[in-house]
Amino acid sequence: MKHYYDQIERINYEGTQTNNPFAFRHYNPEQIILGKTMAEHLRFSICYWHTFCWAGTDMFGSGSFNYPWQSSADPLSNAKAKADVAFEFFYKMNVPFYAFHDVDVAPEGNSIQEYINNLSIMTDILLEKQQQTGVKLLWGTANCFTNPRYAAGAATNPDPEVFACAATQVVHAMNATHKLGGQNYVLWGGREGYETLLNTNLRQEREQLGKFMQLVVENKYKIGFNGTLLIEPKPQEPTKHQYDYDVATIYGFLKQFGLEKEIKVNIEANHATLAGHSFQHEVASAIALDIFGSLDANRGDPQLGWDTDQFPNSVEENTLVMYEILKSGGFTTGGLNFDAKIRRQSIDKYDVFHGHIGAIDTMALSLKCAAKMIEDKRLDQKVAERYADWDKNLGKDILQGNMSLQEIAQYSLVNNLQPKARSGAQEQLENIVNKAIFG
Amino acid sequence: MKHYYDQIERINYEGTQTNNPFAFRHYNPEQIILGKTMAEHLRFSICYWHTFCWAGTDMFGSGSFNYPWQSSADPLSNAKAKADVAFEFFYKMNVPFYAFHDVDVAPEGNSIQEYINNLSIMTDILLEKQQQTGVKLLWGTANCFTNPRYAAGAATNPDPEVFACAATQVVHAMNATHKLGGQNYVLWGGREGYETLLNTNLRQEREQLGKFMQLVVENKYKIGFNGTLLIEPKPQEPTKHQYDYDVATIYGFLKQFGLEKEIKVNIEANHATLAGHSFQHEVASAIALDIFGSLDANRGDPQLGWDTDQFPNSVEENTLVMYEILKSGGFTTGGLNFDAKIRRQSIDKYDVFHGHIGAIDTMALSLKCAAKMIEDKRLDQKVAERYADWDKNLGKDILQGNMSLQEIAQYSLVNNLQPKARSGAQEQLENIVNKAIFG
Amino acid sequence: MKHYYDQIERINYEGTQTNNPFAFRHYNPEQIILGKTMAEHLRFSICYWHTFCWAGTDMFGSGSFNYPWQSSADPLSNAKAKADVAFEFFYKMNVPFYAFHDVDVAPEGNSIQEYINNLSIMTDILLEKQQQTGVKLLWGTANCFTNPRYAAGAATNPDPEVFACAATQVVHAMNATHKLGGQNYVLWGGREGYETLLNTNLRQEREQLGKFMQLVVENKYKIGFNGTLLIEPKPQEPTKHQYDYDVATIYGFLKQFGLEKEIKVNIEANHATLAGHSFQHEVASAIALDIFGSLDANRGDPQLGWDTDQFPNSVEENTLVMYEILKSGGFTTGGLNFDAKIRRQSIDKYDVFHGHIGAIDTMALSLKCAAKMIEDKRLDQKVAERYADWDKNLGKDILQGNMSLQEIAQYSLVNNLQPKARSGAQEQLENIVNKAIFG
Amino acid sequence: MKHYYDQIERINYEGTQTNNPFAFRHYNPEQIILGKTMAEHLRFSICYWHTFCWAGTDMFGSGSFNYPWQSSADPLSNAKAKADVAFEFFYKMNVPFYAFHDVDVAPEGNSIQEYINNLSIMTDILLEKQQQTGVKLLWGTANCFTNPRYAAGAATNPDPEVFACAATQVVHAMNATHKLGGQNYVLWGGREGYETLLNTNLRQEREQLGKFMQLVVENKYKIGFNGTLLIEPKPQEPTKHQYDYDVATIYGFLKQFGLEKEIKVNIEANHATLAGHSFQHEVASAIALDIFGSLDANRGDPQLGWDTDQFPNSVEENTLVMYEILKSGGFTTGGLNFDAKIRRQSIDKYDVFHGHIGAIDTMALSLKCAAKMIEDKRLDQKVAERYADWDKNLGKDILQGNMSLQEIAQYSLVNNLQPKARSGAQEQLENIVNKAIFG
Ligand SMILES: [Co+2]
Ligand SMILES: [Co+2]
Ligand SMILES: [Co+2]
Ligand SMILES: [Co+2]
Ligand SMILES: [Co+2]
Ligand SMILES: [Co+2]
Ligand SMILES: [Co+2]
Ligand SMILES: [Co+2]
Numbered sequence A, B, C, D: 001m002k003h004y005y006d007q008i009e010r011i012n013y014e015g016t017q018t019n020n021p022f023a024f025r026h027y028n029p030e031q032i033i034l035g036k037t038m039a040e041h042l043r044f045s046i047c048y049w050h051t052f053c054w055a056g057t058d059m060f061g062s063g064s065f066n067y068p069w070q071s072s073a074d075p076l077s078n079a080k081a082k083a084d085v086a087f088e089f090f091y092k093m094n095v096p097f098y099a100f101h102d103v104d105v106a107p108e109g110n111s112i113q114e115y116i117n118n119l120s121i122m123t124d125i126l127l128e129k130q131q132q133t134g135v136k137l138l139w140g141t142a143n144c145f146t147n148p149r150y151a152a153g154a155a156t157n158p159d160p161e162v163f164a165c166a167a168t169q170v171v172h173a174m175n176a177t178h179k180l181g182g183q184n185y186v187l188w189g190g191r192e193g194y195e196t197l198l199n200t201n202l203r204q205e206r207e208q209l210g211k212f213m214q215l216v217v218e219n220k221y222k223i224g225f226n227g228t229l230l231i232e233p234k235p236q237e238p239t240k241h242q243y244d245y246d247v248a249t250i251y252g253f254l255k256q257f258g259l260e261k262e263i264k265v266n267i268e269a270n271h272a273t274l275a276g277h278s279f280q281h282e283v284a285s286a287i288a289l290d291i292f293g294s295l296d297a298n299r300g301d302p303q304l305g306w307d308t309d310q311f312p313n314s315v316e317e318n319t320l321v322m323y324e325i326l327k328s329g330g331f332t333t334g335g336l337n338f339d340a341k342i343r344r345q346s347i348d349k350y351d352v353f354h355g356h357i358g359a360i361d362t363m364a365l366s367l368k369c370a371a372k373m374i375e376d377k378r379l380d381q382k383v384a385e386r387y388a389d390w391d392k393n394l395g396k397d398i399l400q401g402n403m404s405l406q407e408i409a410q411y412s413l414v415n416n417l418q419p420k421a422r423s424g425a426q427e428q429l430e431n432i433v434n435k436a437i438f439g
Helices: A038-042 A048-053 A075-093 A112-133 A160-179 A202-223 A247-256 A269-274 A279-288 A315-327 A351-376 A378-386 A393-399 A405-414 A426-438 B038-042 B048-053 B075-093 B112-133 B160-179 B202-223 B247-256 B269-274 B279-288 B315-327 B351-376 B378-386 B393-399 B405-414 B426-438 C038-042 C048-053 C075-093 C112-133 C160-179 C202-223 C247-256 C269-274 C279-288 C315-327 C351-376 C378-386 C393-399 C405-414 C426-438 D038-042 D048-053 D075-093 D112-133 D160-179 D202-223 D247-256 D269-274 D279-288 D315-327 D351-376 D378-386 D393-399 D405-414 D426-438
Strands: A044-047 A097-101 A136-141 A184-187 A228-231 A263-268 A292-296 A336-338 B044-047 B097-101 B136-141 B184-187 B228-231 B263-268 B292-296 B336-338 C044-047 C097-101 C136-141 C184-187 C228-231 C263-268 C292-296 C336-338 D044-047 D097-101 D136-141 D184-187 D228-231 D263-268 D292-296 D336-338
Touching: A038 A351, A044 A048, A044 A075, A044 A351, A048 A075, A048 A097, A075 A112, A075 A351, A112 A136, A112 A160, A112 B405, A136 A160, A160 A184, A160 A202, A160 B393, A160 B405, A184 A202, A184 A292, A202 A228, A202 A247, A202 B279, A202 B393, A202 B405, A228 A292, A247 A263, A247 A279, A247 B247, A263 A269, A263 A279, A269 A279, A269 A292, A279 A292, A279 A315, A279 B202, A315 A351, A315 A426, A315 C315, A315 C426, A336 A351, A351 A378, A351 A426, A351 C426, A378 A426, A393 B160, A393 B202, A405 B112, A405 B160, A405 B202, A426 C315, A426 C351, B038 B351, B044 B048, B044 B075, B044 B351, B048 B075, B048 B097, B075 B112, B075 B351, B112 B136, B112 B160, B136 B160, B160 B184, B160 B202, B184 B202, B184 B292, B202 B228, B202 B247, B228 B292, B247 B263, B247 B279, B263 B269, B263 B279, B269 B279, B269 B292, B279 B292, B279 B315, B315 B351, B315 B426, B315 D315, B315 D426, B336 B351, B351 B378, B351 B426, B351 D426, B378 B426, B426 D315, B426 D351, C038 C351, C044 C048, C044 C075, C044 C351, C048 C075, C048 C097, C075 C112, C075 C351, C112 C136, C112 C160, C112 D405, C136 C160, C160 C184, C160 C202, C160 D393, C160 D405, C184 C202, C184 C292, C202 C228, C202 C247, C202 D279, C202 D393, C202 D405, C228 C292, C247 C263, C247 C279, C247 D247, C263 C269, C263 C279, C269 C279, C269 C292, C279 C292, C279 C315, C279 D202, C315 C351, C315 C426, C336 C351, C351 C378, C351 C426, C378 C426, C393 D160, C393 D202, C405 D112, C405 D160, C405 D202, D038 D351, D044 D048, D044 D075, D044 D351, D048 D075, D048 D097, D075 D112, D075 D351, D112 D136, D112 D160, D136 D160, D160 D184, D160 D202, D184 D202, D184 D292, D202 D228, D202 D247, D228 D292, D247 D263, D247 D279, D263 D269, D263 D279, D269 D279, D269 D292, D279 D292, D279 D315, D315 D351, D315 D426, D336 D351, D351 D378, D351 D426, D378 D426
Parallel strands: A044 A097, A044 A336, A097 A136, A136 A184, A184 A228, A228 A263, A263 A292, A292 A336, B044 B097, B044 B336, B097 B136, B136 B184, B184 B228, B228 B263, B263 B292, B292 B336, C044 C097, C044 C336, C097 C136, C136 C184, C184 C228, C228 C263, C263 C292, C292 C336, D044 D097, D044 D336, D097 D136, D136 D184, D184 D228, D228 D263, D263 D292, D292 D336
Antiparallel strands: none
16 A cells, blocks of 8 residues: 555544544544444444545636546556555544445446446455455445436436436446445435426436336345445435435335335435435434435535535534434444545645544544433433323324324313413523533 | 495406506406316415404514404404405405415304304304305315414324314314315414424324324315315424425325325415425426325515515416416316415505405416417427437336346446437527517 | 512522533633633623513414513503513523613503603613612613514605604613613614515615714714614514625625714624624624624524524534634623523423523633633634735735736736645644534 | 537527527617617627536536537637637627636636736737627626635735736736727636635735725726726635625725725626525615626526526516616616526537527516616606605705704604504505516
8 A cells, every 4th residue: 555645644542632633532433332332333434536536626616636646647547546545544544434436436438348347447456455454335326427428317317328327337336335345335316306397307207216216126135235225315406406305305205116115315414404404304304214324424504505515523413413313223234424525725635634533523522422412311301201191091092093083172172171381491401412512 | 245445346357458456467267278267277265364364563563454353352253354354355356265274264262162163153154255255265274373382383292182172173174164165175284393303202293293184084084075185385484394394295294194195285385485496396296296286376585584475476487387287287176375465564455456466467477378388389399309218118118127227237238328418408498488478 | 579580599600510400500700711700701691572572472373471571451560570570580690781672671652752751760660670680781772673663664764754763762762771871772773674676765775874873873972872882784584685784784884874983783693694694704704894892692593594593502603703702802892692582382481591591601611612712822823824925025015005916917927926725724723623612 | 710500690680470499589689778779778798608618517527518629639729719619609699798707718828928928819819809790898807716726715815926816817807808998897706705714814805805906996097998897796606705795795895995986896696696685686786886887697596505607587587687777877888798608408509599599588578678667657656755755854854964863853752753654565566567577
């Protein structure tokens, strides 16, 4: 392994006393929290795309990074150089997982055959690097949105040949993920949506997407992949409207196509807020609907209307998220993937370390604070008490279907119900949360 | 009938040549459009609540209207005086329908028995007025959100007694709607949502809401009501998050509780935009999901984050909406209910006429423009052509399930697919729309 | 003083070890931070309106609180009862200040004379209560937005008689504020804006508002009031657009009317976010423009488009705000007024304590964290270094006006400038902030 | 001139009877509206950047257009080929004006000297093409945001050498604009803003920007440029916050640096809505503040939070804008520049015609409808009547400064003012507007 980040050995836990900016202050992988190590709870993953493929462009500016692994005229050489640096970074960041798109790791080539060959070559290299470093694959995916052929969607494209191209990429990306021991396979419908309803047949495109997902599920069993299939919701961008808008929308889609037991969601913080929801809301909703899978841990900007994909740095926001996850029993195959990128101005070679270290400590601290919320027990009790009457006579009779609407109305009349007002106690509960976070 | 609006006889169609502001310029009820009269297509309805119950308050100001029917100390006298003016107005506005909440038309009283009695008295009065004026009921509903008992929700309240109170209102509002020949019954979950996840059990509240809707469906059959049950989506306000967020969310809810064939949606323009969608999107989505029912025709303000409930005045926006509806075959039991209110400064007695006349002409013109879009045929053809390959070999094989994902990938490789780029033609289609609207 | 909150003596600092929810965990009034006591830094104030006047209504619901001081048929008795409870609460909350609108404390009456008399009576009572409790007045203001006469604005009303009514209220509210030793006088242009440009003469209304503010300044000197005049920005709500949109807009207005040395701003967190800005942005902007005055410390909801006026509970957000204020030298006459209300469901008598205690601890902790950011020195140094070249030759020549644009261009050419890229170091700086907050 | 668009001769007015999609239906350049030709009123301009420089990329996708003038390895050859097509298009679109950035028309080169040489060569070519085609320059500008050197801003960069580079580009872009007879020179502060306040000195950056603008004004006079200087507001994107946020913000900035008579604004529709304002609001505000200059006519998407720069297609929106402009006397040096781009899927060579034709007809029709609003006179009268009392005694005394605040209060008391409520008549006025648009 070449040493690109030659000033850094490896990031380790040094605790809050350290002044070393290249150390974890809160993330102690081996520390036990509620019966599991922090590493087991958090299952951190670093993404290939933002970290090693993005050149520092934005819609108004050209690339600012000038990475050496983007300098060769030979795409495959670049891919290999990139893999060297990527695994050096994964290792030095001391995280157990990484995640990639097919074309992050292997050049597309000029034909399907070339694509397949390149991906095959690179999969072997990645496997070797996984074995060398101990870094594992959290999930793989196929990029079916960058190539201009996907301008009008992949599975939902008006041209079935484009559907076929997407299917091809997914087959090979699933194979690669399987070979690399990936724990999940993610589908993000980057352009599964519309620019204008004027040229769109919603019902047709939904059928196409339903069929695609059914085929993916079938293929999973066929190849013996044991990981979890995940869809990542996003409401819009690059399109005007995307079909995988949010958790609730995906749930309806899965129900329609009989997939709600087969596919779960990979929720991204920034996509949640773009959809008009809090991150906590999306996570709690997925859990309540039994489709929670994994997280893309990042943050958006509350004042901006696009996907800024910044590193998470809010313990306040993520404590609430980790609290939902802890209550639900924690991750199974999922984890915390940093779908996040340094800022275009962050051109120092080590800024990417600062970004990830801050993010990791943020999530680690959030886990600890969430554990305190659990241990405090008052939150849980307050909620249990609030709904307690649903376990008593009237409540049970209603929920068990023992009373018709008219019988309930009759009961109200006979008893002249005047339900006693109860405080929602929001301020009190918020103070309990802040005590867990700030002492 | 007393004559409150004594300067107006009735609003009639006078065409675009008139200078009379109290005439329709575009809405000619008897005019045939695509084989049906405009009245049959549009099925206009006026709402009781904004028009006769709202006093002109807002969150920062007290009432500006001083209506005579809000002046008596006896609530039932007020209710009767209000009914007089309401039906005078419905009649003079020349619309076929109206809509109401239980407590819009009858005082709540101080007990459930009083509520039932008041509603019964007023239902008889409304029936008589319907017969006198020929105005019919588009839909009835129960207001389960204004009374403080519903502060934490109705069906989703932590207290089953509150659920029972809501059930009581719905039973009696359904009875009243049935007796009055209402063509639909609407459920708007005004506070079915949460203020903070900290005091909320999402799964529990969802179960409660599902049970409630199942009971409502059952009750519909029991009382022999032939109308359509409708849920009205709204994403938030007054709560932080409402469970009937948008059409896609409601679809998932209906699927979970086996209700997708029993309940449809009543889509409000302003709620669509608050949810981050265009009005057209919500209508088109409901149609694509087979749950389209009825419309609350109003408008929000694109720069404001609350429900301004203004009268619709955009032909551009509503032409697209009417186009979706025409393509789908038009309303069945649904219609265009003006869930809209004049501005707090519109204190002239006749401003409410201007509001409704403008709205009616806007929707009538939108219908005509949408019919031109249909007649032009190019839009339909362009969309049909765009997806035409899905009716050919590869497309059919995929959708009919004749190929596995791997077989599709193999097909792509063998044929080295390089799908030909196709223009989405958005600019061209938009020009066709504007030709339909503006000539 | 009657004892309404009879379960509470007074809220005191008990530190983080306490389990008493009715104690401060972080706010220790006497503790010295960067050379001043926390009380001197934070200058907390409780508002009369939300806390004692709001009945728990919202746009979809009637009042949920049923306060005893809203129960009498005699408005003046209610006002006195309310003052008793208000000062009991101010005292028990252990804050140095309160704030009020004229009609919060005194009934409007049925004529201007009655208004003046009522305000005069109540001012005497407030003065006595101030002396009894030691609570002081942070600021007074006049409510020129609730009465329907202000539906189309106060100073910007098309009717000069309405302007005159507003002037009347401001004269008497300023007198009351002066008599009560108020340290500031605030103007919030609740309806100084428009609902539609169609009925609005922007230039005329701006002239009216400019004249109004000039008269207020003149009156301040005339009555010998030594406090600071403050305008509170808000972008919209209840109107479509308000002229005091944000800090930058107010700055332009003040400059146009020659008032930038006479009037400062009272910035509210929730108004900042409604305007599309972070709270920190608005504070930093006001400081950079030399018009920073005071704060309404509250919070909005990042997903909601109206003024939720919740209690501040984010240490992360408010640390950045306090950091700006500390860097600028701290408050002079301004302070932290809690323009915040408990939730409509918070019907427990003591919820208002929880709301304020949480808010006070949040701001106190934010002060401490901001002090650590100052003491850490790295943030300040990084910024100083970043701009250091502006103190060297080229920078100084440019800023001091020694070079024309063409001379600068010539300099660039001759030296073939290729400025060296520099990292913005955002991730690193954010980690420093989180270290200050979380250790 | 090569013929790239070989299927099109020139777009001409054919009226609403035509079925030719490559004709104007509403824009008849010679038709007289309120005393001027439509061409004189509208002053259409086509932009170089979106139309000929953008490759069809977005943040998630690579270029979809494959233009021949982007294919050569020699940048200057590309620039020449691009100029050929650009002027062919300007001519065929039958518009009087175009607009460009320096680097749209000339390659940046590898040094400042190369940049100057390239721009000089291309300026000569453009001049020749202007003479051949009769197309004139509405405005020129310098792109000080794409090159990575501007990542942290141009005039507001922490590095004065970057300021100097920007100054260099502006000097040469102003010279080119002057030589080409440009009627305006525009400054868009693409990155004059911040990503995080943590690394930003707001006061310092504001001083830099003020100095820069002062130098630009000085340079204008020095080179004898008679056109208008314009700043284009935009609230954010690509940065978190831009200093030229909106019209009101720019006004305050101009006042601070004594530039309000020297610089006006170029308002873009999409930037208006990103700032939370209607397009009409921004135009009306600029007119009321005497800084209205020119327009970038495009549209955003009401549901999307980034600059979609679509072609304007709303007659409803633009009628209100044209109404403000007509009332103000119309454009002087400004015009309607289409800062708009076809969609990434619009890969048909002629889609760019459809986009511009639709946009031109939209604005032409908006002009006609606005003229009808003027001719109807009722709108103007209603507004005049609404404020009429300000020309009577009390109103005049107030505005002319004849009464102090206390005297006004005394007047109110003596006369016991009870201002009569007046309707804002919003619904009525909106109906008048729709009559002007739709008949
Ligand atoms: Co993601
Ligand atoms: Co993202
Ligand atoms: Co509605
Ligand atoms: Co509504
Ligand atoms: Co405030
Ligand atoms: Co507020
Ligand atoms: Co522009
Ligand atoms: Co733009």
